[in-house]
Amino acid sequence: MPKGMMLKSDGFASDIYDPQGVLSLKKFCAERGIPYADTGKPVPLDTFCAYGLAFRERMVPNLEETNVTYVERIPGGFKVDLENGEAAEGRRVVLAVGITHFENLPATLAHLPAKYFSHSAANHEVNIYRGRKVVVIGAGASALDLAGLMHDAGVDIELVSRKPEISFHSAPTGKKRSWWQRLTRPSSGLGPGLKSRFFADSPLAFHYLPENLRIESVQKALGPSGGYFIKNKVVGKVPLHLGYSPDGAEVRDGKVHLALRATDGTTKEIIADHIVAGTGYRVSLDSLQFLSEDIRSAVQRANGSPVLSINFESSVPGLYFTGLASANSFGPVMRFAFGAKFTAQRLVKVLKKTAVREPVALSSVEVAVNTK
């Protein structure tokens, strides 16, 4: 996430889960004297990062930071090779790789060299583009936040979206909601609305829906939109090319020439120094190159994601997936921190029941905490 960004989720929905609630975001902010509200006050990225580090220090002091380079099946379990030369063996592996490895890039631009083209995930520091011309593609939080923050930083920025309109979350009114509003649009960890309430609170019920309905719901629910707090930085400030998709690009004389095409066939070209794809994330097991080919081909998939049991286990016994990769099974809440509570409780229950040795949890703070 770019420096200066705010979380879209409410304060109460941005906890890193721990079973006793020892270190909620609210408690962390109270300890440090950081302004906090359950709702109506966006959480700055800096605060969330400081909270994450404090959580790690207190709850998972022995966390080992190293990359997993290879996971393969061995008799009775798995062998996990680490970048530091060590290896671990376990009967189970929990893959909690989140959104990493799953950056989605428009195929029409994938050939561009890194100097001219990057994914939003690679752009933490926007000041490096000051004085240069950048085109951001997309209309979700990543694209809109980058566009607004880059404009503030003095970048000559333009935004391209295939959607004809850009949507933003509604700003809080500060007024108490009426009983009718609370009934028809109840609040939830994913924002107000009956559907959001179902997605946030009933991931297990979601799992029992037919597969095609689950996949469709995940694709449609909580579509691209910006936080209300970024609207003023974008609308009326950043030139918008709405209803256009990237049709191709080439580098000429040190500039990237981006060809755009609208649905009615209209075309135009933008010449820039760099293009950023704020085009989100798409689960594809083939992106997890550190999994052996044997594992990748054995995991049953639906629409690119692993098919998971009610306990997050894939068709490879002992191999579990959490986070974004579990969204088609348990719903859109798995894309957010709010989904961690259900995930951790469910996983820990099943792992404890049959545990012989501790599972190898790859960067999953929630799971690591709960297996203690």
Ligand SMILES: Cc1cc2nc3c(=O)[nH]c(=O)nc-3n(C[C@H](O)[C@H](O)[C@H](O)COP(=O)(O)OP(=O)(O)OC[C@H]3O[C@@H](n4cnc5c(N)ncnc54)[C@H](O)[C@@H]3O)c2cc1C
């Ligand atoms: C722009 C943007 C805004 C967002 N805003 C919100 C928000 O407001 N609220 C919210 O709840 N969510 C938000 N999200 C979603 C957020 O990313 C997820 O909720 C959260 O990151 C999920 O946590 P995670 O631990 O599952 O995965 P991640 O945070 O993605 O962490 C995965 C970890 O796995 C590690 N890893 C990957 N591969 C390996 C390997 N081979 N070896 C070792 N380690 C590995 C990575 O280094 C990383 O540390 C946002 C996402 C984006 C992109």
